[in-house]
Amino acid sequence: MSARLSKTRFIAGRQCELRLWNDIHRRELATPWGETQQAVFDRGTRVGELACQRYPGGTLVGYKPWEREPAIAETQRLMQDPSVPAIYEAAFEHHGLYVRVDVLARNGSGWDLIEVKASTRPEKEVFQQDVAVQYWTLTGAGLDIVNAGVLVLNRDYLYEGGDYDLRQLFRFGDATEHCIEVQGAIEADVQRFQAMLGADQPPDIAVGDHCFTPYECPYYAHCCAGLPELDHPVSSLYRLRASQREALDALGVEEIADIPSDFDLNAVQARMRQAVIEGTPWISPRLHDELRTLTPPAYFLDFEAFMPALPPYPGTRPFQSLPFLYWIHKQAPDGSLEHLDYLHEEPTDPRRAIAERLIEDLGDHGSIVVYSAYERRMINDLIEACPDRAERLEAIRERLWDLLPIVRNNFYHPDFQGSYSIKAVLPVVDPDSGWAELEIADGMAAAMAYENALEITGAEQRDEVFAELKAYCEQDTEAMVRLHHALLQISKTSRGEEH
Ligand code: SF4
Known part of the structure; x- marks a missing residue:
């Protein structure tokens, strides 16, 4: 008997047949999803619920993922009922491949097939594959599909408050032609995957770039073990x-x-x-001069921002970056440090408050040290959100002093292992620095923690998350201070100067 595939497994097979084989035969080898990945899935669920409302009056086909037969039977029953304009989570199977369609909307005597994604780019190759495999299954099961495509969030939609305008919030990327073009390739892949899954031994495939495209493979640790x-x-x-x-x-x-x-x-x-x-290490003779272009006092600045899929405040768009926290280490000419920070603790638009405090804290002279172009983007966003403060914010932008290109153009140590991320660079040039094991480990986790904290009603628990967020942001700016200091020492040593 041929193996039963699903849409998800078909896409796993397109990435790597060994991944698909593992999914079917030895799932226990997978590394479990982390909390951040789970939060991304949850975000998709919220967007999916709203997308259904864009096709009102529909009926949801329930049932668990493994309850295939009853879900298919219920879908058939709803299709026979002309009073049902749309079916959510419609279930179909064709030649052993089972799919659930986000929205199946009646269109004359045929149907529209809609795949919903919490993204703004319907043209992504993996999304196109996703809708094409559903098209193959549904047409194979006898349906007349009029339109097939990917429904995504519209990045240009400006939320004005109140209920979302669902016509504007979403945009439909038609993929009907693509679906028709690739039907033969899908049929061939389904047959090949089923034959491969029937073999006793897994396919022999080595790790490579494909392990991360389109998604990081959960078997990577297993496949690399022993290499x-x-x-x-x-x-x-x-x-x-x-x-x-x-x-x-x-x-x-x-x-x-x-x-x-x-x-x-x-x-x-x-x-x-x-x-x-x-x-x-390779050290450019220009390193020393470049480091000396910094004008004291130096403000080492790091922002944290979140990018909610659904615009949370009037005047925001889907997936807009909204800074909610910054930390500054201000270094006086004598090297002494003081810190300044702002965390927006209310469930309101943080941009105005962040802009006002930033203008106050950064004064009007001295370099603002950053590591990457991220802070520049944040300030550009603040200028757009607070046009009445544009002049002051533009003056701040003029003072940005990015340490990353200085490192990239003037220094390389073999132990960087090809990375210029501050986490890779700092421990090499300053072995005593270390990175504390914090509850919040990266920017994505910080963004998720902040979004969740805004919904926590217990003050104590919420304050705990806020303190963790500040500790994370502080560690990043402190790293910049240490990196700058270590590079100065290195540049002096390379010129034969005393420390
Ligand atoms: S880690 Fe790479 S080689 Fe191993 S199963 Fe995943 S995609 Fe295939």
Whole structure:
């Protein structure tokens, strides 16, 4: 008997047949989803519920994912009832492939097939695959599909308060033509997957770039277990292009040190190769001068922002970045530090309050040290939200002093392992720094924690989350202070100056 596939498993098989084989035969090898990933799924659920309201009067087909037969029977019953204009979670099976359709809307004598995504990009390849496999199943089951496509959030929709305007909040990306074009390929893949799943042994597939596209594979830890660890794999080269990767694979080169001297590398990649071969850091003679362009007092600034899928406040759009917290370490010319911070604790639009406090805290002179272009984007967003404060905010933007390009253009240590993230760089140049194990470990987790904290009614519990958020943001700015100091010492040493 052929294996029963689902839409999710079909897409897993398109990514990697071993992943699909594992999903069916040894699911226990998967690394469980983290809390952040779970929160992303939950966000999708909320968007899905609203999307259904865009097709009013419909009926939901219940049943658990494994209750296939009753769900299919219920769908058939609803399709026969002309008073039902739309079916949510409609269930179908064709040649062993089972799908649940987010919305199946009646259109004349046929149907519209709508896949809902908490995203703004219907053209994403994986979304197109998703709707195409549903189209194959439904047409195979005998339905006449008039339109098939992906319903996403409309990034241009400006929420004005009250109920959402569902016609404006969502936008439909038609994929009917694409679905028709790829039907043959889907049929062939379904047959191949079913034959592969019937084999006794898993397919022999090595790890590679495909393990992260379109999604990070949950079997990565298992597949990598026992593999020899490379010292400096070519995959860690900065901005490695696919064509470079293919050329290095063709040469059988896995280690950066083995890359031939005439291989086409960009400037940063060439420095990496040189540093790895020589086993010493590469330091540009310009590092010292670049570091000295900083004007005291220095304000080391880090923002945290959240990007809710659904616009929460009037004047916001889907997936708009909304800064809710900043931390500043202000360093006087004598090196002494003081800190300034602001966390928006109310469930209201934080942008006005953040802008006002930021203007107050950053004064009118001194470099504002950041690490990446993120803070510039946040300030641009604040300018848009508070046009009456544009002049002051533009003056702040003029003072931004980004440490990241200074590091990238002037320094590389083999132990960076190809990464210029501050978490990779700081422990190498300042081994005593360390990163504390905090409850909140990254920006995404911070954003999720903040969104959740706004809904917590217990003050004590909410304050605990707020304190964790501040600790996370403080650690990032402190890291910038330490990194700047360590680089100054390195640049002085390289010039033979005393510390
Ligand atoms: S980690 Fe990579 S090779 Fe292993 S199952 Fe996943 S996608 Fe396939």
